[in-house]
Amino acid sequence: MLALRVLFLLAGAILGVFYPFLSAILADRGFEPAEIGLTAALASLAFMFAVPVWGHLGDVVIGRVAALRAGVVGSTAALLGLLLGAPPIIVVGLIVAYSAFESSIAPLADALAVNALARSGRSYGRIRLLTSLGFAVVSILAGALYNVTGFWPAPLLVLGCAIVIVVALRWVPDVARFQPAMAPDAAQKSVVARRGGSFMLVLRTQPRLRGTLLGLGLVHVGILAGFTFLALRLLELGGQPSDVALSAGLSALAEVPAMALIPRIVRRTGTRALLAGGMILYAAVLVSWALLADPSLIVATRLLSGVAFAAITIGAVMTIAALLPPELQATGQGLYQTVGFGAAAVFANALGGVVFGLGGAMPLFLGSAVLALAGAAVVWRVVTSAAPGASGSAAPLAAR
Template sequence: MTGQRQGRWLALYYALYFSALGAFMPYWGPYLQQQGLTALEIGILTATIQATKVLAPNIWGLMALRWGLGRIVPGAALATALGFLALLWAHDFFSIFLITIAFSFFWAATLPLVDITTMEWAERSGAAYGRIRLWGSIGFILLALGMGWLIASGGMAVFLPVIVVFLLAAWWSSRYLPFAAGGTATAVPQAALRNELRRGDLLFFFAACILEQASHGPYYAFYSIYVGDHGQGSMAVGFLWGFAVLCEVLFFAVGEGVIRRLGLKTVLYASFLLTALRWGVIGLWPDLPWIVAVQSLHAASYGAFHLAAVHWVYQRFPTSLRARGLALYASAAYGLGGAMGALAGGWAWQKLGGPETFYAAAALSLLGTVLLLVALRPGYANWERVRVSLEKARR
C-alpha cells in the first residue's frame, strides 16, 4: 500500500470515528434527559465514559504489544458498535450504566492506538499529523449539524441507530490502517517507564492537562441542555457544536506551522488561558451573539491544546516509550480529567446552577495554567529536584 493511500485510509477512519462522536456528544445529555435521568445521573454516565480512558488505553496498549494493532483496533471498534446497539434496549439508569461501561471500555481503546499509528506514519512519510487528524473534525462537524436536523425531523429515536451505522463503518475502515507489524513497539523494561515518570516536568504537565480537560466536563455533559434552556433548539445546538469544531479544523490545518512559529510553550499557555476565557463568557453571557462567538475558542481549548500536547509528549518520551507515553497522556487528560470534570460538573449543576458551574470550570483551567508554568520551567525537569527544593523550603 502506497504512503498516499495509507494516508487516505487514516483520514477516512478519523472521519468516520469522529462522525460517530459528532452525533454522540452534543445529544448524549439531551438523550439521557429524555430517558428521565437527573443531572447527577447524567454527570455520572458522562464521567463513566471518561473514567474508562484512565485504564483502558494502557490495557489495550499492552494487549497490542502481544497481539498487534491489526487485531486489537478492529476488534475494539466492532465491540463499540455492538455496545451502542445494546443501548436500544436500555431505558433505566442501572442498565444504561452497565452498557456504558462496556461500550466506552472498547471505544477508549481505538483512538490512542490509531494516534500513535498516525504519528509514526507521518514521521515516515514526512506528512503532518494535523492534516490527517483534521478529517476527524470535519466528520464531527457534519454529523453534529446533520444529527440536529435529523432529531428535529424524527426525534431522539434516530440518535442511537445513526451512531451505530458510523461505528460499523469505522470498524470496516480500521481493517486497512497501516499498523506496524507486531504492534506499536517492542516491549520495554518497566524501570525505563518508571524513570520517566519520576521526572517533575512530566508529572506537572500531566496534572495541568488533567485540570484543562476537567474544565470541559460541564461543557460535554450539559452544554446542549444549557443552551436549550436559553431558547435554542436542536438545529441551533448542532450548529454551535459544528461551528466550534470547524474552528478546531482550521487550527489543525495550520497548527504545525503555528507551533513552529510561536513554539510549543506559547501555544500551550495560550490554549489554557483561552479555555478559561471561554467558560467564563459562557457562564456570563449564555445568549446570542456571545454564545456563538465564544465557540470559536474551541480552536484553542481543544485544537491547540491537543495538537501541542501530543507533540510535547511525543518529543518528551524516547522512541521505545512513545506509545506508552501517549496512552498515559490520554488516560490522564481525557480519562481522569474528563471523569473528574463530568462528575463534579453533574454535582455542581444540580447544587449551584449552570453559570456557576462554568465559572468553576474557568477556575480549573486557570489553576492548570499555574501547573503548566511549573511543568515547562527548566529548573523543574526532574522530580527529585522538586522534592529536594520542597524539603529545603520546609526547613
C-alpha cells in the same frame, strides 16, 4: 495514507453522531442533572481505567490496529443495546461499557498517525483536522435529523461509521510491538513484565511527562464540564437539539483551519506557548459561558473554544510524540486520554452535576476557568520550549 485519512475522518464522525447529544439523550429518558453527571462520571471512570489497558494491548500484546478494531466493535455493540428500550440502570451500564471501549479510538489512532508520520511531526495536525471536520459535519447533520426523529437513530449511525472504520483499518500501517527486551535495564524489563506494564514504564522513564499530564488534566476539567453541561445549559435557555448540534459542530469546524495553521505557529513559538495559549483562551470562553444567557451568543463562542481545543490537542499529542519512542506511543497517547478524558472527566462530571444542579452554570464554568488557568501555569513551567514535536517521535528508550 488514504486509509489513515479515512480512519481520522470517521473517528470524528462516529463521535459526532452520539457524544454531543449524550446528556440530552439521558435527559430525554428522564434523567435529572445530578443523575446525568453521575452517569457521565461512571463512564469517565471506565474510560480512565480502560485507556491504559488499550495502550498496553496495542503497544505490547496484539498491536495497535487489532486493539483499535476491538474497541470500535465493542463500543458499537454497547450503543446498539440502547435500541432495546432498557430500564435506566441498564442504560447506565451500556453507557459505561461504551465509554470503556470507545476510549481506545483516540489514543490508538493518534499512535498510528504519529508513527506513520514520524519523519514529519508537523503533518499530524493536517491528519487530525479530519477528525474535527468529520465530527463537525456529522454532528450538525445528526442534530437536524434528531429534531425530526428524536435520538433513536444514533446507535444505527454509529454502526455505519464503525463498519467503514473496521474495513479501513485493513490498510492502516503500524510499527512493531514493543518487546520487554527493548527496555534498557533489568528493572525496566520487570516493570513491563509485572508492575503496570508499559503504562508504568513511560512514567518512570520520562519525568517531564508527569507534569505535562497534570497541566492537561486541569484544563480538561473545564473542557469536559462544557461537553457534558453546556448542552443542558442551552436546552435550559430554550435551545433545541439542533442548537446543541450547532454548538458542537461550530467548535469542531473552527478546529479545522486552526489545525492547518498550527504547524506554522509551532515553528515560531514552540509547543509550550501553543499549549499555554490554548488553555488561557479556553479559560476565557468558560467565563463567557458563565455570564451569557443567550443561546445564540453561547453558540457563537464555540468558534473560540474550537481554536483553543485545537491548540491544546495538537500541542499535547506533539509533546508526547517528542517525549516517547514510536514503540510506546499508544501508551503515551493513552496516558493523555486517561488524564484528560478520564480522571478530569470523573471530577468534572461527578462534581459538575452537583454544582450545576444546585447553583447553575455560573459557579460551574467560573470554577472550571480557574482550573484552566492553573493548567496553563503548570504547562508553562514543565514543558520546555525546545520540545515542539517538530522532529517526530523520540529516540528508542535504549538510546536514552
